[in-house]
Amino acid sequence: xxDFAIGxxxxxxxxxxxxxxxxxxxxxxxxxSTQVSRGRDxxxxxxxxxxxxxxxxYSQSRKWLGAGIGVPGIIDKRTGLLRESANLPGWHExxxxxxxxxxxxxxxxxxxxxxxxxxxxxxxxxxxxxxxMLMITLGTGVGGGxxxxxxxxxxxxxxxxxLGHMTVDPNGPPCGCGNNGCVEQYASATAxxxxxxEAVDSGKAPDLAHISSGKAVSARHVYAMAVRGYEPAQEIFxxxxxxxxxxxxxxxxxxxxxxxxxxxxxxxxxxMFSPALFAQVHRRSTVYGATAPADPRTHADGSHxxxxxxxxxxxxxxxxxxxxxxxxxxVASEVMEKTHLGAQGIRLNKD
Amino acid sequence: xxDFAIGxxxxxxxxxxxxxxxxxxxxxxxxxSTQVSRGRDxxxxxxxxxxxxxxxxYSQSRKWLGAGIGVPGIIDKRTGLLRESANLPGWHExxxxxxxxxxxxxxxxxxxxxxxxxxxxxxxxxxxxxxxMLMITLGTGVGGGxxxxxxxxxxxxxxxxxLGHMTVDPNGPPCGCGNNGCVEQYASATAxxxxxxEAVDSGKAPDLAHISSGKAVSARHVYAMAVRGYEPAQEIFxxxxxxxxxxxxxxxxxxxxxxxxxxxxxxxxxxMFSPALFAQVHRRSTVYGATAPADPRTHADGSHxxxxxxxxxxxxxxxxxxxxxxxxxxVASEVMEKTHLGAQGIRLNKD
Numbered sequence: 001x002x003d004f005a006i007g008x009x010x011x012x013x014x015x016x017x018x019x020x021x022x023x024x025x026x027x028x029x030x031x032x033s034t035q036v037s038r039g040r041d042x043x044x045x046x047x048x049x050x051x052x053x054x055x056x057x058y059s060q061s062r063k064w065l066g067a068g069i070g071v072p073g074i075i076d077k078r079t080g081l082l083r084e085s086a087n088l089p090g091w092h093e094x095x096x097x098x099x100x101x102x103x104x105x106x107x108x109x110x111x112x113x114x115x116x117x118x119x120x121x122x123x124x125x126x127x128x129x130x131x132x133m134l135m136i137t138l139g140t141g142v143g144g145g146x147x148x149x150x151x152x153x154x155x156x157x158x159x160x161x162x163l164g165h166m167t168v169d170p171n172g173p174p175c176g177c178g179n180n181g182c183v184e185q186y187a188s189a190t191a192x193x194x195x196x197x198e199a200v201d202s203g204k205a206p207d208l209a210h211i212s213s214g215k216a217v218s219a220r221h222v223y224a225m226a227v228r229g230y231e232p233a234q235e236i237f238x239x240x241x242x243x244x245x246x247x248x249x250x251x252x253x254x255x256x257x258x259x260x261x262x263x264x265x266x267x268x269x270x271x272m273f274s275p276a277l278f279a280q281v282h283r284r285s286t287v288y289g290a291t292a293p294a295d296p297r298t299h300a301d302g303s304h305x306x307x308x309x310x311x312x313x314x315x316x317x318x319x320x321x322x323x324x325x326x327x328x329x330x331v332a333s334e335v336m337e338k339t340h341l342g343a344q345g346i347r348l349n350k351d
Numbered sequence: 352x353x354d355f356a357i358g359x360x361x362x363x364x365x366x367x368x369x370x371x372x373x374x375x376x377x378x379x380x381x382x383x384s385t386q387v388s389r390g391r392d393x394x395x396x397x398x399x400x401x402x403x404x405x406x407x408x409y410s411q412s413r414k415w416l417g418a419g420i421g422v423p424g425i426i427d428k429r430t431g432l433l434r435e436s437a438n439l440p441g442w443h444e445x446x447x448x449x450x451x452x453x454x455x456x457x458x459x460x461x462x463x464x465x466x467x468x469x470x471x472x473x474x475x476x477x478x479x480x481x482x483x484m485l486m487i488t489l490g491t492g493v494g495g496g497x498x499x500x501x502x503x504x505x506x507x508x509x510x511x512x513x514l515g516h517m518t519v520d521p522n523g524p525p526c527g528c529g530n531n532g533c534v535e536q537y538a539s540a541t542a543x544x545x546x547x548x549e550a551v552d553s554g555k556a557p558d559l560a561h562i563s564s565g566k567a568v569s570a571r572h573v574y575a576m577a578v579r580g581y582e583p584a585q586e587i588f589x590x591x592x593x594x595x596x597x598x599x600x601x602x603x604x605x606x607x608x609x610x611x612x613x614x615x616x617x618x619x620x621x622x623m624f625s626p627a628l629f630a631q632v633h634r635r636s637t638v639y640g641a642t643a644p645a646d647p648r649t650h651a652d653g654s655h656x657x658x659x660x661x662x663x664x665x666x667x668x669x670x671x672x673x674x675x676x677x678x679x680x681x682v683a684s685e686v687m688e689k690t691h692l693g694a695q696g697i698r699l700n701k702d
Contacts (some may be wrong), residue, residue: 254511
């Protein structure tokens with residue numbers, strides 16, 4: 001039987017735990033709530049119980065490679081502390097890894113959730129089998145994960161891939177991070193709602209106010225109206241695509257990867273924003289598209305030196321982070337094998 | 352005696368060839384002109400003669416690891432064709448590598464000159480000994496080179512590190528690449544001269560017209576006037592720093608490297624543009640500086656999780672590309688040794 005690993009997606013709303021084998025087969029999933037009211041300790045206890053149960057059950061017939069845990073926030077990879085998490089209030093500066101390892105009696109690997117999602121799409125999703133790719137995740141905020149040589153690129157302190165705070169327009173809307181014009185201010189669900197409110201307040205989009213029946217306009221409302229052909233809503237998604245296209249062209253020029261994946265909840269509106277995205281990428285990137293045929297760097301087939309640069313939607317949806325988290329110990333195990341350290345599988349202390 | 356390699360810097364004006372040992376000691380340098388009038392074939396012949404001479408001379412007592420050749424332009428790494436070179440007219444689509452290898456009777460490695468310069472600064476310059484760094488080269492244009500794990504990051508088709516065409520302002524000045532607001536339109540010597548001309552034409556900088564005595568204002572003129580305290584000239588360099596700072600913040604947010612080096616001729620004006628650069632990086636990057644002490648990602652000492660992000664001037668000047676070119680076969684040899692393919696040194700066919 002193929003080896004397996006356990007992936008955990010510790011989100012602000014749900015806690016999901018899955019056992020996945022190295023061929024990508026899902027053996028089992030558990031989903032519970034991570035409501036703040038249940039408390040951090042209760043969530044950690046449940047998480048450890050689930051990992052312990054799955055590990056015991058499947059390691060009778062397979063080698064357990066370990067557990068990877070995707071967390072929404074900034075992790076200090078050295079200490080395993082959760083430095084900041086907008087979606088997990090009360091977990092600030094919490095030694096997540098230490099607590100889990102203490103209760104579980106086995107080592108685990110923490111990872112930022114956007115990084116885990118990128119690894120998931122690289123393993124089983126839109127960019128399956130590609131050596132190098134990156135993923136932009138459009139949710140409440142905008143996150144990113146970069147995969148080079150099939151491993152997450154962490155940078156010096158684990159802060160690589162903070163793509164949501166790259167600048168689209170230096171004089172654009174202020175961002176909570178202190179910058180102006182971050183892509184997050186154009187392409188997150190929050191930004192879409194803000195742009196809708198601005199359109200309503202300026203009197204340009206009366207029907208957007210109508211559909212939300214007095215409540216705040218949500219990104220979903222705006223999308224629904226755009227699909228129905230309502231132009232003020234469509235213009236908001238053109239702005240989303242414009243900003244993403246500028247970001248994407250920058251990323252193409254800097255990294256020259258084979259594939260760039262757009263995921264997260266807002267990517268459901270791909271049909272509405274992607275034309276504007278591609279228009280900007282064609283115009284602003286050195287290798288993508290055929291907008292400047294006089295430029296020998298750009299071939300007429302939209303590729304560079306015969307190899308296409310692919311920009312596409314993610315395909316795993318909310319499972320990307322879960323699969324990616326399970327993939328992390330598999331990658332670590334592969335690296336250990338390559339460096340001749342061997343990989344004997346992980347055992348719980350009580351074994 | 353330590354092993355050695357040969358580096359070639361094939362510039363638009365000069366051809367420089369150096370034998371360098373693996374400890375970074377310069378054994379010998381030859382510099383000649385690459386004037387267009389001499390013709391491509393003559394330049395290649397001279398280049399091969401020089402490599403052959405140095406290889407024969409020093410390989411009597413040392414192992415020759417090969418030759419690396421830095422070229423200003425876009426190289427197809429697979430075929431060794433020079434696809435485009437603004438500084439080497441007449442070399443377009445020329446099979447540089449094949450020609451050299453044919454005449455020399457030994458394999459050589461071609462590299463983009465900005466990539467070679469980055470590797471040089473990583474080996475013996477400002478970022479010596481660092482695993483991961485990147486370099487922005489400010490010359491006639493703006494180039495870039497990215498070094499990850501002490502190797503040049505090429506991307507899929509060798510186009511990674513085209514940092515000069517990353518967008519600073521989506522509505523900025525048009526660029527020859529088809530984009531608007533590329534950093535090259537703010538921070539190259541060409542851009543500085545253009546901004547000076549604009550200032551003169553608008554009547555805002557009469558003294559800039561004066562110093563150039565009727566000829567076009569050069570970046571050097573503008574710098575000389577800025578040093579003397581002439582405000583319109585200083586404002587131009589503030590614009591240079593503003594654009595570089597926005598670019599740098601994007602690169603910090605995407606890559607999270609330990610060090611970012613600014614080189615090339617325009618970097619001589621570091622004192623004039625770097626304050627504006629740092630102001631933008633502080634404001635716009637997630638990990639650099641101490642502008643937002645309430646943000647736990649940003650530590651008061653200007654570092655992230657105790658590790659500083661360093662942005663500094665290059666220190667090797669025009670030698671960076673030459674040393675970097677020599678370093679390329681050394682890196683290739685180290686990789687071969689690690690992968691147990693062995694590295695026996697390279698011999699000329701006639702041996």
